[in-house]
Amino acid sequence: MTTSPAIVDVADVSKRFVLHQDKSLKERIVAFARSREHQQDFWALRDIDLSIETGSTVGLVGHNGSGKSTLLKVIGGIIQPTSGTVRRRGRLAALLELGAGFHPDLTGRENVYLNAAILGLTRAETDRYFDAIVDFSGIESFIDTQVKFYSSGMYVRLAFAVSVHVDPDLLLVDEVLAVGDEPFQRKCLAKIADFQREGRTIVFVSHSSDQVGQLCDRVVVLDHGRMVHDGNAADGIKALRSTFEAAHSSPARTTGADGALTSGARIDDVRVTSTSTDLSGDYLPGGDIVIDIDYTIGSVPSGWIAGIDIETPVGQGVYRINTDGLGIELPTSPGSYSLGITLGGNALGAGSYQVHASLVTPQGRDIDRRQPAASFSVSTEPGAVGVVHFRASADLRTT
Amino acid sequence: MADPAATLRSERIATLPLAEVGRPGGLIEGTARSLRDIWGRRELLGLLVRRELKARYKNSSLGLVWSLMRPLSQLLIYYFAVGEIIGLARAIPDFAIFVFVGLTAWTLFAEILSNSTSSIIHNQGLVKKVYLPREIFPLASVGGALFNFAVQFLILLVAVLALGRFPLTLEILYAAAAFIMLVTFATALGVLLAGLTVYFRDLEHLIEVILAVLFWASPIVYSYTFVRDAIGGSLLEQIYLANPVTVAVLGFQRGLWIAGSEPGSGIEWPPDLALRMLGVFLFSLVLLWVSQRIFSRLQGNFAQEL
Numbered sequence: 026m027t028t029s030p031a032i033v034d035v036a037d038v039s040k041r042f043v044l045h046q047d048k049s050l051k052e053r054i055v056a057f058a059r060s061r062e063h064q065q066d067f068w069a070l071r072d073i074d075l076s077i078e079t080g081s082t083v084g085l086v087g088h089n090g091s092g093k094s095t096l097l098k099v100i101g102g103i104i105q106p107t108s109g110t111v112r113r114r115g116r117l118a119a120l121l122e123l124g125a126g127f128h129p130d131l132t133g134r135e136n137v138y139l140n141a142a143i144l145g146l147t148r149a150e151t152d153r154y155f156d157a158i159v160d161f162s163g164i165e166s167f168i169d170t171q172v173k174f175y176s177s178g179m180y181v182r183l184a185f186a187v188s189v190h191v192d193p194d195l196l197l198v199d200e201v202l203a204v205g206d207e208p209f210q211r212k213c214l215a216k217i218a219d220f221q222r223e224g225r226t227i228v229f230v231s232h233s234s235d236q237v238g239q240l241c242d243r244v245v246v247l248d249h250g251r252m253v254h255d256g257n258a259a260d261g262i263k264a265l266r267s268t269f270e271a272a273h274s275s276p277a278r279t280t281g282a283d284g285a286l287t288s289g290a291r292i293d294d295v296r297v298t299s300t301s302t303d304l305s306g307d308y309l310p311g312g313d314i315v316i317d318i319d320y321t322i323g324s325v326p327s328g329w330i331a332g333i334d335i336e337t338p339v340g341q342g343v344y345r346i347n348t349d350g351l352g353i354e355l356p357t358s359p360g361s362y363s364l365g366i367t368l369g370g371n372a373l374g375a376g377s378y379q380v381h382a383s384l385v386t387p388q389g390r391d392i393d394r395r396q397p398a399a400s401f402s403v404s405t406e407p408g409a410v411g412v413v414h415f416r417a418s419a420d421l422r423t424t
Numbered sequence: 425m426a427d428p429a430a431t432l433r434s435e436r437i438a439t440l441p442l443a444e445v446g447r448p449g450g451l452i453e454g455t456a457r458s459l460r461d462i463w464g465r466r467e468l469l470g471l472l473v474r475r476e477l478k479a480r481y482k483n484s485s486l487g488l489v490w491s492l493m494r495p496l497s498q499l500l501i502y503y504f505a506v507g508e509i510i511g512l513a514r515a516i517p518d519f520a521i522f523v524f525v526g527l528t529a530w531t532l533f534a535e536i537l538s539n540s541t542s543s544i545i546h547n548q549g550l551v552k553k554v555y556l557p558r559e560i561f562p563l564a565s566v567g568g569a570l571f572n573f574a575v576q577f578l579i580l581l582v583a584v585l586a587l588g589r590f591p592l593t594l595e596i597l598y599a600a601a602a603f604i605m606l607v608t609f610a611t612a613l614g615v616l617l618a619g620l621t622v623y624f625r626d627l628e629h630l631i632e633v634i635l636a637v638l639f640w641a642s643p644i645v646y647s648y649t650f651v652r653d654a655i656g657g658s659l660l661e662q663i664y665l666a667n668p669v670t671v672a673v674l675g676f677q678r679g680l681w682i683a684g685s686e687p688g689s690g691i692e693w694p695p696d697l698a699l700r701m702l703g704v705f706l707f708s709l710v711l712l713w714v715s716q717r718i719f720s721r722l723q724g725n726f727a728q729e730l
Contacts, residue, residue, distance in 0.1 A: 030438035034442055042728060079433070079437050099445075101445075103553070111444070113443060114443060119554055119555065121552075126549065126554065139475055142465075142467055142471045147467060171482070222427050223430055224430025
């Protein structure tokens with residue numbers, strides 16, 4: 026395979042935002058007289074270098090305020106960077122907000138033409154796609170109704186339908202995939218998959234690590250305006266997690282002079298074993314998976330809960346259970362304990378999995394958390410794909 | 425890359441040059457590029473104008489008629505209050521036509537200015553979410569105002585014809601030139617104000633006040649003859665005549681208000697009106713270019729300021 030040409034080239038881009046508390050002319054003049062000390066500024070993006078190849082699907086992730094939406098807008102040309110350059114080629118469609126430019130007083134039909142023109146279609150092209158757009162949105166009978174009478178679902182469906190028919194080379198998507206009902210969401214994801222197959226480049230911002238894991242072949246993690254990771258999806262989600270944890274307030278926990286825990290609690294060790302493994306140590310279906318959590322208590326509120334999460338490497342949740350669900354009351358007296366959770370009859374599909382362990386208060390606040398705490402792999406008979414395992418068979422009859 | 429469509433697309437994209445996003449600051453090439461951008465989106469511009477007009481009268485049963493109500497009611501007010509009661513009509517022949525010509529020109533100017541001033545703010549949903557050459561929004565306001573002007577102008581023509589004074593003279597060229605000049609001037613100001621208003625919201629209200637004052641600074645309900653009699657030959661008169669709107673209104677009147685140009689009407693015109701119009705037009709062109717450059721600089725931060 027030859028290397029694909031770059032479609033977007035972001036070179037050394039920084040963006041500074043100046044926050045004004047004042048908006049009116051009078052306030053400006055007054056503020057100007059008081060010098061610039063009332064301006065607050067912060068860097069939404071710092072020294073971003075990024076080259077995106079044609080045909081790739083890139084996920085921009087990060088916690089709130091990490092600059093991912095700003096980066097998307099800078100690529101889209103909506104915001105100009107304070108320094109650095111963005112170079113781009115091919116036709117762009119930016120899906121930053123569905124139905125931007127829809128006018129409530131116009132009918133669906135009029136809005137389709139207007140929105141398509143905003144996204145760069147000519148009238149002749151819109152005429153050609155019109156039936157497909159209406160068909161995709163599934164609101165044929167309301168197309169000549171003013172959109173102010175639409176339900177919010179109909180509104181976004183029509184908007185999305187227009188957007189995906191624009192024939193873009195580069196599609197920028199900002200958290201708009203979580204719209205509509207489930208069948209429509211599936212339709213959207215199928216459309217995205219079509220786009221990928223057709224070699225279109227997609228850059229999207231998402232909070233859902235499931236979605237990122239499913240769709241992206243590359244993940245860029247931003248933290249406070251800086252790029253902290255750029256690479257494959259699985260590592261990206263790990264990096265994202267670590268920025269979340271850094272942002273998380275450190276668990277309240279104090280140790281006495283002898284190193285013994287006087288308040289809070291601590292996970293000391295998490296071990297995962299299986300009663301049935303193959304020669305390479307992969308777990309086999311049907312065996313029991315045992316997760317042992319060793320922990321030490323300083324002081325904890327009564328009713329606290331210990332739990333485990335099992336996820337795929339791209340962060341898709343697979344299984345979750347805690348002591349509350351198991352009906353176990355955990356002791357609160359200081360000391361060291363070992364909690365064993367047995368998951369009988371391993372029904373996981375082939376692949377590797379991560380185990381997260383957490384100790385939380387009854388209100389759901391973290392006491393301590395290990396993420397990931399351990400990992401394991403499952404192998405099954407070849408041919409089956411998925412996160413669950415069945416004893417599959419088939420029989421064929423003539424009818 | 426198994427899919428042939430994907431390979432094709434990739435090959436096509438490889439042939440395109442990587443273009444810098446945003447606008448280079450160059451004075452000449454920046455303008456050229458902006459003009460190309462706007463020209464490329466002319467279809468959208470048309471749709472935005474239609475959206476404005478359609479949306480404005482969508483749910484009213486009289487629709488378009490309303491856009492005529494205001495100038496017509498103004499015409500009646502000025503005709504009776506200023507013309508008949510105060511008595512200006514005695515000094516100004518065909519007073520109704522005179523007022524309507526002035527009002528038509530003025531409405532065009534005022535509408536372009538006030539609509540484009542708030543155009544970016546009214547379209548902030550789009551400005552924040554989609555990249556478009558942003559000049560399109562004030563230009564769409566200009567388009568909307570031009571449409572209203574066209575309707576009003578048509579009525580004016582009918583009225584002039586009804587009075588049997590169709591301006592079939594070379595003087596009509598004055599009106600055409602004044603029209604081009606006024607639109608250029610108003611667009612230049614509109615583009616500039618549209619950009620500035622994003623940063624200084626007060627402008628939106630300030631403009632309304634300034635327009636109300638400016639209305640009386642041009643010979644719309646009174647004729648230039650009065651001004652001449654009062655301040656003729658002084659510096660004040662030169663200042664009065666330096667107002668581009670005044671020059672435009674005079675141009676419209678010269679072209680369409682035949683009674684005023686007839687010998688013996690007692691109506692005076694400023695000397696070298698044609699030269700003044702040319703001057704204002706050239707000034708407006710420069711202003712338009714400067715405005716566009718300023719707008720271009722300002723628009724980089726629109727999305728975050730709104």
